[in-house]
Amino acid sequence: MTGKIVGNNRFLKEFNQTAILDMIRVHRAISRAELSKLTGLSPTAIGSIVSELLEIGYISETGIGESKGGRRPVLIEIKPESLYTIGIDMDVNYISFVLMDTTSRIIEEKMLTMPKTIIFENVMKVIQKEIKRILKDHSITLERLLGIGLSVPGMVDSLEGKVIFAPNMGWENVDIRGQFPDLKGVNVYVENEAMASAISENWIGTCQGISNFVCVNIKSGIGSGIFIDGKPYRGTSGITGELGHMVVDSNGSKCRCGNYGCLETIASTTHMVEQAKRLVKSGIASKLNDIEDVEEIDAKSIIDCAREGDEVSRNILLESARFLGLAVSSIVNILSPQKIVLGKDFVNYSDIVLDSLKEIVMCKALKQTSKDIEITESKLGERASVLGSAIIPLKVFFGK
Amino acid sequence: MTGKIVGNNRFLKEFNQTAILDMIRVHRAISRAELSKLTGLSPTAIGSIVSELLEIGYISETGIGESKGGRRPVLIEIKPESLYTIGIDMDVNYISFVLMDTTSRIIEEKMLTMPKTIIFENVMKVIQKEIKRILKDHSITLERLLGIGLSVPGMVDSLEGKVIFAPNMGWENVDIRGQFPDLKGVNVYVENEAMASAISENWIGTCQGISNFVCVNIKSGIGSGIFIDGKPYRGTSGITGELGHMVVDSNGSKCRCGNYGCLETIASTTHMVEQAKRLVKSGIASKLNDIEDVEEIDAKSIIDCAREGDEVSRNILLESARFLGLAVSSIVNILSPQKIVLGKDFVNYSDIVLDSLKEIVMCKALKQTSKDIEITESKLGERASVLGSAIIPLKVFFGK
The missing domain is CATH 1.10.10.10 (Winged helix-like DNA-binding domain superfamily/Winged helix DNA-binding domain)
Structure with a gap:
């Protein structure tokens, strides 16, 4: 009016x-x-x-x-393979690429190992090179590239295309959008990796047509992407869903953020690996001792041992899921979303812990806020963020 | 389209x-x-x-x-005093009434003591009688009454006008809207008391024009009302903002909800009073011992003693604020609202604890999510909910 x-x-x-x-x-x-x-x-x-x-x-x-x-x-x-987008996702140990067309079809998918020392400039060089290679291999001109989306495990300023703080990468205040001067006229989008996951779950995954949901990603850290009223919820600062820094144990150990007892310090993959190494070093009997070099223990070792019946490994996963369940209960009590999707590393061991996590939420969240909640693993698996990154330019193209 | x-x-x-x-x-x-x-x-x-x-x-x-x-x-x-609304707010120890006109002017305000035994039917009888009295005293016909809003400390189905569960009142699945057959044609609205507070803060209080904010009310329990994109956020179940049941101490004591270590069990007024009584009974030296009958200790006694320099009372208030600060930090990390307004009983001792609570949030929340946050006490004080209840029919009238 x-x-x-x-x-x-x-x-x-x-x-x-x-x-x-x-x-x-x-x-x-x-x-x-x-x-x-x-x-x-x-x-x-x-x-x-x-x-x-x-x-x-x-x-x-x-x-x-x-x-x-x-x-x-x-x-x-x-029209398939007429216009394209490129999605890129990165964490401490990998850089993923996906080439997608406007039908959301995946044309190419590739994962590279992250350079050992995660220097921002080096990572950007790898990405620039790979983008050139993709465009050349598929004979795509810049006019047919709608945009590039990059997802980062950290806080981003999505309007400015910058990373504000990505503690696991050791990056602070770095300008990503400015790193692609060769891609004239191509839009470059920067997104938090959990929000990128939420975007892909909403576009092609398990949350299509769902207005209020939360994607929780467990990996080196823990983050979440919140959708409210069918769109990403960004709050006042642009940074939301920092579930990894919810205090779940006020007497807990110190977090990278400076606080104590954050969920990340108890439930992230990093924590699980540290915990496993500590247990092996302390001489506790478990299948983990069969691994020759204790420093070689990673999330996969713990999951493999758990699957082979090792109780110590199984407990590391379950303890992590217990605290994750506590944090999810709080999210349910506060936001009452329709769906919670657990993703990234979690999908590799969800068969071991998902039921137990659900039980904790059902027991800890109020029955009135949780009565219709659906808690599930991501069907897009570890690829959710890289797919979501490719979808961001698509959403703009389709006016969404 | x-x-x-x-x-x-x-x-x-x-x-x-x-x-x-x-x-x-x-x-x-x-x-x-x-x-x-x-x-x-x-x-x-x-x-x-x-x-x-x-x-x-x-x-x-x-x-x-x-x-x-x-x-x-x-x-x-x-036009002042042409059309009216009545707002009603209740908790375990009071029922408040307000008569408001369409200019948001308060025409009459009254607080009654809650009947000792909070039987739903009795409370409703008191309310029915008082509404009749108000209409008669001010010569208001039903045609000039836009509606009635009732706010309850508990979970409500605002669409159906029912209370789902109000543990402190001992009410479960009670139909409030159906209690006013005499008020033919008058709309009856039922709202959670913290959401009612948020509505009044947004209409006439400290959150006018603010899109994303959270009102946290501390009283017999702890609840919060969340505004997102300028409107009440109700999630999928219709019940949101249940901050009182966020687990802040996984080894904490049992809550009425069946869970352990909920914020309410550590930071509500009820808890503070119990804590004070326990300390007096255990013989710890404090001004609280001057109160003749230990069972007469209430929130006011603690606040009065704290003001008179009693360290024990002061610590009860500060300890409550510390845990409240932890929960508020989580809200800030997840929702990054522009403003947090602390209300109800809190306004009676905010001068003693607000600075300390703010410090905790600044220390515990991520600096990126909290950088622009404003944390304040409610200027509407204990009246926020009753005013908000009266405002609900006004919002409908003005198409908001």
Whole structure:
């Protein structure tokens, strides 16, 4: 009521184009007549927009639909391998890449080992090189690259494309967007890795059509991405969902953030590995002792030993899940989301701990806030963040 | 894009009326010309709506504004004492009433002591009687009563007007809306007391114009009301902000909810009073011993003794604030709100503990999520919930 929309044909046309593109995406294959019916735009207007989208190659005619009387209609779909995005996800031990097209199809996927010393400039060089290689291998020009999304395990300023603080990487106040001067005209997006996971769960994963949900990622640290009313919740500072720094044990040990008893110090993969090494060094009997060099113990060793029936390894995983369950209970009591999705390293041992974690939440959260909650592992697995990074430019393209 | 608004003159007219009413409320006094400018509606349309609103007595002409060339314009305002709402707030020891008009002016305010045995039917009888008395004393007909809002310390189904569970009151699954058959045509709203506080802070208090904030109320229990994107956040179950049941001490004592170490068991007024009685009984030297009957010790006694320099009493308050600070830090790390408002009993001792609580949050929350946070006591004091209850029907009236 406070203002009128000033007539602006170019703006309106672009708005309609984007809305129609998104409708085609959602329906996968749809006729011009159905588009007209769903949008309320005239068949002439739809015809003109569709022609234009066909001409610039965003969509293609794909087949013949069911007749509802009269001639069987031509169906339209988003054109595969016409426009692309690149998603990149990184943590202390890897850099993942994905090339995706506007149909959300994965064209290429690759994981590199992170350089031993995580120097920001070196990591960026690896990424720049890999992007060039991907574009060359698939003969993609910059005009056909919608954007690049990068997800980082830390706090980001997604508006400015910067990393504010990524303690596990040792990065503080680094400008990521500015690292790609060669990619003229290509949008570069920077996102927190848990929020990137939430974006992919909402676009192609287990949270499609769900308004309020939380993705909790367990890895070197613990983070969460919160969706409220169908969109990423960023709060006032732009940094939210810092579940890893919820105090779950006020007498606990010191965290990298300076605080004591944070969830991360008890339930992250890093903590589990440290705990396993400590137990081996203290001489406690377990299958972990079979590993020749104690420093070689990693999350996989613990999971493998647990699967082979080692109680010590199993308890390390269960103890971590117990505290994770406590933190999740608090999230449930405060936000009452529809779904909690546990991801990243968690998917590698969820079969061992998920039931026990669910029991803790059911027991610790109020029955009224938790009665309809669904707690599940991510079906996208460790790839959720890299897929989410590739989806960010897609969301912009489809006006979402 | 998915549908057209079907022309419906009556609907559009009501929509415009409500929007114009709200604009008059926000501007306090405004001319027809300004209304036309701000809404984009023609002077003729505005003239017609304003005439109708004048006729039904929702607004009145109030004076002459500044001239911007030409005749000085007549200003319009919301008509005081034309339409009313009644707000009611209750806890284990009181029932509060407020009569408010559409200008948010408080016409009458009254607090009754809660009947010793909090039987639901008895409480409702007291409320029914008091509502009748208020209407009679102020000669208000039911046609001029916009609605009644009731706030309860517990979980409510605000859509159905029911209390789901109010452990401190001993109420479970009670229908409040159905208790007012005499008030035909009057809307009855039921709200959680912390959410009611948040509503009043947003309408007339310290959170006007703020999108993301949390009101934390400390009293017999601890609850919070969360606003996200300028509106109450209700999650999937309708029950959110249950901060009192955040586990802050996994080895803590048993809570009414069945869980252990909930914030409520350490930081509520109930806990502080129990703690004080325990200390007196154990013979620890403090001013609290001067109170003749240990069972007479209440929150006020502790606060009074603390003010008189009693360290034991002071420590009870500070220890409560310390754990409250821990829980608030978690809220800040997860939601990064712009403001945290601490209310109800807290306002009676905030001068003693607020600085210390702020320090804890600054130390325990991540500096990135807390950098712009404002933590403050409620300026509406213990009245926030009862005022918020009266405001609920106002919000509906003004289309908010």
